[in-house]
Amino acid sequence: MTLPTSALIDKYGLAAPRYTSYPSALQFDDSFEETPFLMDLQAQKGDIAVYIHLPFCRSMCWFCGCNKIITRNQENADRYLDYLAKELQLWRPHISHNTVGQIHFGGGTPNFLTVAQIDRLNALIKCYLPVQPGVEISVELSPDQLDEGQVQAFARLGATRASIGVQDTSPVVQQAVNRIQPQSCNIEAIGWLRKAGFNSINVDLIYGLPHQTEVSFSKTIEQVLALDPDRIALFNYAHVPWFKPAQKVFASDVFPNPMLKLAIFNASRARLEAAGYCYIGLDHFAKQDDELAKAWQLGQVKRDFQGYSARQSTAILGLGMSAVSQSEHAYRQNHKDLKAYEAALDSGVLPLAKGLSLTDDDRIRRHVINQLMCNLELQYKVLDNELGIDVKAYLDRDIAGLRSLVADGIVSTQETGIKVTDTGRLFLRNVAMQFDAYREQQEGRCSQTL
Ligand code: SF4
Structure with a gap:
């Protein structure tokens, strides 16, 4: 029964x-060997993918599980780009025979960078990465800190896909998690992205955040549907205060209980499916004519650190603080600590902290x-x-x-x-x-x- x-x-x-x-990344340690990943790159037949971590954010969202640095000092990003250039320089001989078919900018908040800094990032990529014509470039954006100039700069860089963090549109929830983002910001951001030629827009949402109710989250879903995104990721909030101490700010009684979380998820799923979105895997939704939904119907969806995708290379080169690289036989992760990341590059070595050679x-x-x-x-x-x-x-x-x-x-x-x-x-x-x-x-x- x-x-x-x-x-x-x-x-x-x-x-x-x-x-x-x-x-999982919990198994990575500092006893890994460097060669398996390099050998996989050598042997790679098709394109490789590149992930670039841009860690800065202007303020802290209390729920956040990402590797980020909270700062308002824009010069930190200039310095970071200096070190990214050093890392790219060290990688150049290892990837000179490869081709790059996908690039993803994650964070942190990639649009912490000013227009001039995004243009500099663009120049670094053109200088150091063997980018294929038709490369697919995607970027994570935070609408509350975005302006049209930044969208145009990412478009100049070649980005055509964006993932915007919305999480929850309720003012009560936003106040509790320290992320104030009126719906007008989301509408404006999506307008700029469409105007600049972005052809795939994903919205990230989180269920399980403080003070969410079925009614409040159903309003969030309606507001997100009004934005008409191509994809929606509906993540379960990961409460791991022993690992992310900022989450200790939440009292234990502010969270929806598991039955309520389930009700929120089921109601959201039903509404999204009724609106024509296809439910994919654990927590993604895509319009029926979206590449991800088509890949799902064909059993060809892939999964990596960014979630589900329609295309994925077997080798992903991670650049920047905390970035993870993966290949057929290995994982490796850069230092999560910015000082350690910089110190390694100052010594002329790749900033690797840990990894795993796969059996x-x-x-x-x-x-x-x-x-x-x-x-x-x-x-x-x-x-x-x-x-x-x-x-x-x-x-x-x-x-x-x-x-x-x-x-x-x-x-x-x-x-x-x-x-x-x-x-x-x-x-x-x-x-x-x-x-x-x-x-x-x-x-x-x-x-x-x-
Ligand atoms: S903007 Fe994104 S990365 Fe930065 S603190 Fe908020 S959730 Fe985390």
Whole structure:
């Protein structure tokens, strides 16, 4: 007999990684080897992707889980670009034979940069990166700090995709999280982006923030629909105050409880689907004619540190403070501390802090977990062909461990594979965790699934 929803939440609303990578970043350490990533770059057949971290923000949103630096001193960005140039210079010999097909600017707030600083960033990219004609360039933007000149500067740089942080339009919630952003800012930002030729706009929202109610969040959803974005990411707030101490500002009784969070998510999903958006994976929505929705229908969605995407290179080069690089055999992460990042570059070495060389087991499980997160199913025959092993036999114990998830209607199993049910999509991270060889080490270090 299927458990009532409240019992499912009690049983499965546990801490679990978001599986934007496998193994998760919690497994990275300083004993990694440098060569596997460089060898993967050498062997890379298609384009590589580049992620550039721009860490500065003018004020602190209390919920934030990003690696950022709060400052109002614009000169910090000039200095940061000096060091980014040094890092690019060090990378040049390693990537001279590669081509770059995608670039993403994340933060922090990339539009902390002035127009002159964005133009300088543009010049650095043209000088140091072997960029392909037709490269896809995307940028994360904060509408409350954006002006039209910055949008035009990012357009000059070649950006055609933008992701704007909205999170919640309720003034009560915005006050509680220290992010005041009237809807007029969002409308203006999207107007400038469309005018400048951006053809894909994503809006980020978060459910689970202080003082949210079903009624208040339904207004947020209506206001976001009025913006007519191509995509919407509806993230579950990650409350990890032991890791992000600024979150300690929130009293424990201000958050919606898990049942209310579930109600908010389900009502939002229903409204977005009724408005013509396709529900993708764990927490993304896209218009039916959007590239991401089409990739979803074809089972070709990819997942990385930025969430779900329609295209993804097997090698991502991360540049800037805290940026993560990934390839077939390795992850590596730059220093999260700006001083350490700069000190390494002053010494003429790549600013690497930690990483992980993947074992064969890691690579098999990464593929399996990606399949679950992106396609909500495992088809053993397909996986056998892709991985060159008998997957069912290899994952025998993990599959047997799904018994209670099957009994509770989270997954269904057949001879040919397993499928996550519609109810199970809410607990997708729990399903993926069954295949995580490090799952015992994750306990108490991740956010709750609900
Ligand atoms: S603007 Fe973005 S990165 Fe900066 S503090 Fe707010 S949520 Fe974090």
